[in-house]
Amino acid sequence: MPVVWTPYRLRSAHRERQNPTPDFEERRPPIDWQEWLTGVSPHLTHPGERHIRFWRYISAVKPFVRPRPYIAAWPRKGGKSTTGEHGVAYLADHGTCSYCLYVCGTQAMANQHVGSIETILGRIGGALARPAKNTHSCPM
Secondary structure, eight states: OOOOOOHHHHHHHHHHHHOOSOSSTTOOOOOOHHHHHHHHOGGGOSOOHHHHHHHHHHHTOOTTSOOOOOOOOOOTTSSHHHHHHHHHHHHHHTTSOSOOOOOOSSHHHHHHHHHHHHHHHHHHOGGGGSOOBOTTSOBO
16 A cells, blocks of 8 residues: 655654654653653642543653544633643653644733743753743744
């Protein structure tokens, strides 16, 4: 059966040829989400059932594979922002995703979330601690 080269597969193949090694020089072997969360934010080590479902979903995301949508209705003060921000940092740290679309009600809220993600990535260190954004929080 012939290989069908869709635009997505072409981009993926091009990336592999151009950058056969991981993006971050100090790449560590992946660790499970609980160990990662304990190392990055020790105060978040007792997640509720909804958080565990989210983390199982996030840790199953693979590079270049479209994940199934994840929809959850969480109550106020249920850890939505904190969990989402840490989820973005987890995917970046494991080299799973190279960008994220974070949608908020206002630009000020988006800036706050981007700042929180930046703080988490700063705790991880290395190449992840150097954000690629301008003063308007837009990708460069």
